[in-house]
Amino acid sequence: MGYGLESKVKEEMYELCERLFPICRSITGDGVRTTLQMLVEVYGNEINIHEVPTGTKVFDWTVPKEWNIKEAYIENSKGQRVIDFKNNNLHVVGYSLPVDKFVDLQELKSVVYTQPDQPDAIPYVTSYYKECYGFCMSQNQLDKLPEDTYHIVIDSELKEGSLTYGEIIIPGDTEEEVFLSTYICHPSMANNELSGPVVATFLAKWLNLLVKRRYTYRIIFIPETIGAITYLSKNLQYLKEHVIAGFNLSCVGDNRTFSYVESRYGDTLADKAAKNVLSFYYPDYKTYSFLKRGSDERQYNAPGVDLPVCAICRSKYGEYPEYHTSKDNLELISPEGLLGAYEVYQQCILSLENNYSYKINVLCEPQLGKRGLYPTTSQKGTYDAVKVMIDFIAYADGSNDLIDISNIIGVPVNELLTVIEKLEKVDLLTRCD
Numbered sequence: 001m002g003y004g005l006e007s008k009v010k011e012e013m014y015e016l017c018e019r020l021f022p023i024c025r026s027i028t029g030d031g032v033r034t035t036l037q038m039l040v041e042v043y044g045n046e047i048n049i050h051e052v053p054t055g056t057k058v059f060d061w062t063v064p065k066e067w068n069i070k071e072a073y074i075e076n077s078k079g080q081r082v083i084d085f086k087n088n089n090l091h092v093v094g095y096s097l098p099v100d101k102f103v104d105l106q107e108l109k110s111v112v113y114t115q116p117d118q119p120d121a122i123p124y125v126t127s128y129y130k131e132c133y134g135f136c137m138s139q140n141q142l143d144k145l146p147e148d149t150y151h152i153v154i155d156s157e158l159k160e161g162s163l164t165y166g167e168i169i170i171p172g173d174t175e176e177e178v179f180l181s182t183y184i185c186h187p188s189m190a191n192n193e194l195s196g197p198v199v200a201t202f203l204a205k206w207l208n209l210l211v212k213r214r215y216t217y218r219i220i221f222i223p224e225t226i227g228a229i230t231y232l233s234k235n236l237q238y239l240k241e242h243v244i245a246g247f248n249l250s251c252v253g254d255n256r257t258f259s260y261v262e263s264r265y266g267d268t269l270a271d272k273a274a275k276n277v278l279s280f281y282y283p284d285y286k287t288y289s290f291l292k293r294g295s296d297e298r299q300y301n302a303p304g305v306d307l308p309v310c311a312i313c314r315s316k317y318g319e320y321p322e323y324h325t326s327k328d329n330l331e332l333i334s335p336e337g338l339l340g341a342y343e344v345y346q347q348c349i350l351s352l353e354n355n356y357s358y359k360i361n362v363l364c365e366p367q368l369g370k371r372g373l374y375p376t377t378s379q380k381g382t383y384d385a386v387k388v389m390i391d392f393i394a395y396a397d398g399s400n401d402l403i404d405i406s407n408i409i410g411v412p413v414n415e416l417l418t419v420i421e422k423l424e425k426v427d428l429l430t431r432c433d
Contacts, residue, residue, distance in 0.1 A: 067162025179246030195253030253333030
């Protein structure tokens with residue numbers, strides 16, 4: 001990618017995050033639909049929107065009622081608003097029932113949630129499957145509230161409706177698929193929520209520009225957990241038959257180091273590609289076993305599902321201090337952080353696209369000089385110029401795929417593509433399909 005295009009993409013990704021940030025999203029509701037519609041504006045109408053009715057059985061779960069909210073606030077006896085949902089949609093517990101009543105300070109504190117270990121942060125709190133209501137504010141703010149009568153209002157609706165998700169399918173030369181999953185169910189949090197769908201959307205735009213695609217790409221935008229379970233309930237058998245590698249995109253917007261979360265056994269093609277790419281481009285990346293899972297890789301690796309899905313993050317969910325609080329804001333992410341994740345996933349995809357096995361066509365070392373691939377005079381240092389090609393040939397025995405050879409000789413996959421092109425051009429190499 002050229003510098004000018006890189007700059008354009010990173011700015012556009014960040015600008016999309018800014019547009020999406022104010023929207024109050026949850027696992028259902030109009031916030032999800034509005035978010036998907038904005039992604040359609042960026043990507044195009046090829047994002048298919050699906051609605052799954054309330055009450056639909058999805059394995060051991062049931063699609064819940066749909067939740068929407070118009071307004072919420074707490075006022076003191078002077079009519080001054082202590083907190084207002086319009087200022088930060090984390091101020092309301094997700095899926096809160098409607099309420100309009102007057103309470104004293106003691107009763108108010110019984111329905112207010114804080115994060116005492118981060119006293120200046122508003123926590124993110126939900127109650128999807130037990131009906132209740134509540135507010136969130138910083139511990140510092142709660143501590144300063146005087147004895148008073150407070151008017152608490154939540155104008156929300158919990159009704160029979162549907163769960164909404166989006167899906168992009170980009171055809172390739174084969175029906176084998178690479179699966180990308182990201183979620184669109186959190187309110188205003190930038191790294192934990194917006195970075196995943198934004199990077200996924202721009203990856204989809206890039207994939208459409210590829211002249212040739214070996215694999216078909218399936219990209220889904222779902223509410224976390226219940227959305228993944230719902231999607232699997234409708235598509236599991238097809239996914240098991242066609243997905244060769246998959247990634248869960250989450251927390252990919254900050255400037256900290258990269259994190260890799262293994263699949264259940266850490267031995268899938270997706271794991272292999274992730275470790276290969278990160279080892280060359282971000283060798284200080286952190287590895288987390290599946291025991292440290294926390295996002296939708298839980299569902300994709302569940303027994304009986306067994307999809308080859310791992311995750312690449314920047315700061316992994318649950319591991320950075322701003323996680324699930326108001327501190328996870330637009331200042332935490334950056335255009336450069338988003339672009340770094342976008343490029344890592346590009347390299348993973350390109351590694352998969354080109355991950356064939358190769359076999360050299362002659363016994364012993366081929367004579368590269370007569371084919372114009374080796375200097376015609378030999379002296380100290382001459383060999384260094386073609387060492388990568390010689391090393392590649394040494395392991396091109398038909399049993400190693402391209403990622404294997406990359407790992408063995410310590411050269412990134414994208415640098416080996418030029419070597420392959422040169423060897424194929426002089427009929428020294430056969431691709432083992």
